[in-house]
Amino acid sequence: MEINNSEQGGVKIVTLSGEVDLSTSPQVRDALLSCILEGSAVAVDLSQVAYIDSSGVASLVEAFQNAKSRGQGFALANVGETPLRVLQLARLDQVFVIHDTVDDAVQAIG
Amino acid sequence: MSDQLDLLAQMGRDFAASHDIEATMARALARIAHLVGAEGGALFLLDNDGENLVCHASHGPVDIMGLSVGADQGIVGRSVVGNVSEMVRDVSLDESFQNSLDQQSGFTTKSILCAPMVACGAEDELERIGAIELVNKTDDQGLFDDNDLKFLEVLTASAGLAIHNARMAGQLAEKEVMRRELERAAEIQRGLLPPPGNGDFPVSGVNRPARVVSGDFFDHFVLYDDRVAFTLADVSGKGMNAALLMAKSASLFRCLGKEDLRPGRLLQHINAEICETSMHGMFVTMVAGVYDPATGRVVLANAGHEPPLLHKPDGEFIALGAGAPPVGIPIELTGGGPVPEEVLHLDGGCLYIFTDGVTEGYVSGKKELGVDGLQSMIENSLREGLSGPERIERVAELLDQSDEPLRDDVTILVIDDAQNARARIGKVPASTVDDTMSDKPIVGSLCKLSLPARAQSLILVRRAVEASAGLSGFSKEQTQDMVLAVDEACQNVVRHAYEGELDGDMVIEIRREKGDYRILIRDFAPPVDESKIKPRDLDDVRPGGLGIHFIREVMDAMDYLPPPDGQGNLLRLKKALPSN
Numbered sequence: 001m002e003i004n005n006s007e008q009g010g011v012k013i014v015t016l017s018g019e020v021d022l023s024t025s026p027q028v029r030d031a032l033l034s035c036i037l038e039g040s041a042v043a044v045d046l047s048q049v050a051y052i053d054s055s056g057v058a059s060l061v062e063a064f065q066n067a068k069s070r071g072q073g074f075a076l077a078n079v080g081e082t083p084l085r086v087l088q089l090a091r092l093d094q095v096f097v098i099h100d101t102v103d104d105a106v107q108a109i110g
Numbered sequence: 111m112s113d114q115l116d117l118l119a120q121m122g123r124d125f126a127a128s129h130d131i132e133a134t135m136a137r138a139l140a141r142i143a144h145l146v147g148a149e150g151g152a153l154f155l156l157d158n159d160g161e162n163l164v165c166h167a168s169h170g171p172v173d174i175m176g177l178s179v180g181a182d183q184g185i186v187g188r189s190v191v192g193n194v195s196e197m198v199r200d201v202s203l204d205e206s207f208q209n210s211l212d213q214q215s216g217f218t219t220k221s222i223l224c225a226p227m228v229a230c231g232a233e234d235e236l237e238r239i240g241a242i243e244l245v246n247k248t249d250d251q252g253l254f255d256d257n258d259l260k261f262l263e264v265l266t267a268s269a270g271l272a273i274h275n276a277r278m279a280g281q282l283a284e285k286e287v288m289r290r291e292l293e294r295a296a297e298i299q300r301g302l303l304p305p306p307g308n309g310d311f312p313v314s315g316v317n318r319p320a321r322v323v324s325g326d327f328f329d330h331f332v333l334y335d336d337r338v339a340f341t342l343a344d345v346s347g348k349g350m351n352a353a354l355l356m357a358k359s360a361s362l363f364r365c366l367g368k369e370d371l372r373p374g375r376l377l378q379h380i381n382a383e384i385c386e387t388s389m390h391g392m393f394v395t396m397v398a399g400v401y402d403p404a405t406g407r408v409v410l411a412n413a414g415h416e417p418p419l420l421h422k423p424d425g426e427f428i429a430l431g432a433g434a435p436p437v438g439i440p441i442e443l444t445g446g447g448p449v450p451e452e453v454l455h456l457d458g459g460c461l462y463i464f465t466d467g468v469t470e471g472y473v474s475g476k477k478e479l480g481v482d483g484l485q486s487m488i489e490n491s492l493r494e495g496l497s498g499p500e501r502i503e504r505v506a507e508l509l510d511q512s513d514e515p516l517r518d519d520v521t522i523l524v525i526d527d528a529q530n531a532r533a534r535i536g537k538v539p540a541s542t543v544d545d546t547m548s549d550k551p552i553v554g555s556l557c558k559l560s561l562p563a564r565a566q567s568l569i570l571v572r573r574a575v576e577a578s579a580g581l582s583g584f585s586k587e588q589t590q591d592m593v594l595a596v597d598e599a600c601q602n603v604v605r606h607a608y609e610g611e612l613d614g615d616m617v618i619e620i621r622r623e624k625g626d627y628r629i630l631i632r633d634f635a636p637p638v639d640e641s642k643i644k645p646r647d648l649d650d651v652r653p654g655g656l657g658i659h660f661i662r663e664v665m666d667a668m669d670y671l672p673p674p675d676g677q678g679n680l681l682r683l684k685k686a687l688p689s690n
């Protein structure tokens with residue numbers, strides 16, 4: 001699984017590619033938390049995520065809560081069918097801020 | 111005369127009281143020396159090889175205990191070899207006498223007597239035991255005469271008899287110890303075999319050893335899904351050797367059989383193991399198989415064994431030949447591949463597996479039972495309404511009771527599908543098509559993965575589930591859901607089962623049966639403590655409630671089953687196959 005960082009409109013874009021599971025979700029957690037610690041809003045691009053499990057979801061939740069407690073923005077973008085299904089099973093699809101594209105997300109939380 | 115009898119009686123009593131033959135001989139020698147009137151003496155015994163005469167008792171001023179001379183050397187040697195008494199009345203007149211011992215000891219030998227000890231052996235042959243030598247008559251001149259020699263002769267004969275008796279007693283005691291040990295071994299062996307059934311259980315066996323211990327064995331046990339694994343084997347040879355190889359092969363079958371290997375592979379593994387530590391060219395003819403009571407289907411592999419008999423419900427007997435050489439033949443000669451398997455459908459019939467001790471066993475006189483005789487007995491017993499165990503018991507009994515001792519171990523195993531076939535009537539009929547040949551959907555195990563229980567293994571599990579779910583006709587969405595559910599279930603094992611130790615394994619098996627797609631997840635960690643879990647509530651052992659929630663949302667059922675052998679945990683996830 002690869003993690004790419006970029007920036008757009010003052011928002012940190014974290015792009016995940018591949019499969020987020022028990023072996024790779026710790027990296028996701030660390031990447032997201034370090035971005036949030038730097039003080040920016042974070043948008044997670046899930047367009048390249050082929051698979052995500054409960055541990056991956058837990059990393060997203062932790063980052064989301066962290067950002068929220070600091071008053072920073074946190075959104076998910078490009079959530080494909082597979083990750084969306086998992087979020088739905090977890091009943092978190094209504095909890096996260098989800099946008100269709102990265103641009104939309106940046107506009108909303110930047 | 112009375113002195114002889116006295117001496118014999120005294121030595122007998124001495125030995126009976128002490129079982130110390132050395133002390134008995136020392137006392138006897140002293141007595142003899144006193145009776146004859148000699149200053150000194152020695153008692154020599156032939157050693158085990160018959161090469162040397164060793165002094166076991168010494169009397170008088172010079173102690174030569176332990177002295178060893180060649181069996182034909184000196185006066186004592188001559189006496190033993192020729193079985194004749196010898197006398198050197200006056201050594202000063204004998205040129206050939208060597209006084210080297212006198213020079214060393216300071217004792218002056220004047221006169222010597224020697225008489226041999228013999229006994230009558232098992233087949234009336236003469237057994238040379240040794241000799242008694244006396245020196246220096248205890249009178250003024252110190253010289254022996256013919257009367258002294260005759261006296262020594264008869265006393266020595268008595269002593270020889272007493273020593274022989276003592277040795278016989280010792281040998282008898284040793285034999286008794288060995289006999290008892292052999293009986294204990296036989297008891298242990300009997301414990302390795304399952305007890306005969308009562309007719310309710312479809313698999314039952316009987317064993318009658320030809321000697322105390324047996325080289326045949328049979329075994330059967332139930333697998334986790336109610337199928338019954340069974341085996342029957344015949345070790346080459348008889349006695350302790352065969353019994354030891356029997357115990358090893360029986361243990362290997364039990365151990366490897368519980369891993370649910372197919373019979374052909376199981377025999378291949380046992381073969382590899384036996385060949386690796388081969389015991390002097392011994393081998394085992396062996397049949398291994400699995401019977402499914404739910405379908406009456408048997409998968410059978412036969413390594414060099416007497417052909418089992420299939421008794422079909424219409425009465426026909428079919429002999430099932432061996433597909434491979436016996437177990438234990440060096441792999442360089444056989445190639446060591448898996449033993450070919452045969453699939454049978456009992457359909458209410460029976461399978462009889464037996465050793466050649468049965469068909470070659472004597473019925474009366476030297477008349478062999480033969481395959482025909484065995485078949486007749488089976489038919490007659492069936493007509494009389496005897497159960498499976500009763501039928502094979504009758505055959506064993508007939509062979510055991512004949513006037514001839516058992517020619518070879520008698521061992522028979524029966525797999526009787528009659529009862530289960532009746533129970534199946536009205537239910538979905540068993541498939542009569544050989545699974546490996548048809549293109550119908552596969553029933554049974556699709557795959558079995560054994561992996562280290564760590565996070566890196568999960569992607570392998572996901573791939574296997576994805577591929578097999580696709581093969582089973584599930585949609586893309588259903589497949590993805592199940593991939594997630596199985597991943598979460600395995601995470602439980604990875605996170606918790608081995609408590610931080612990275613060395614545990616987990617076994618994931620994917621099966622299709624009874625209309626379900628089933629995933630079995632097995633670990634070998636300490637069992638989940640049931641007392642800490644509320645019935646069907648797994649919250650206490652969840653990694654994060656989310657994982658268990660996913661599983662429950664996606665799968666039809668999630669149960670902890672009793673694990674095979676009571677080791678570890680076995681979790682089963684089920685989802686009904688799509689109907690199409």
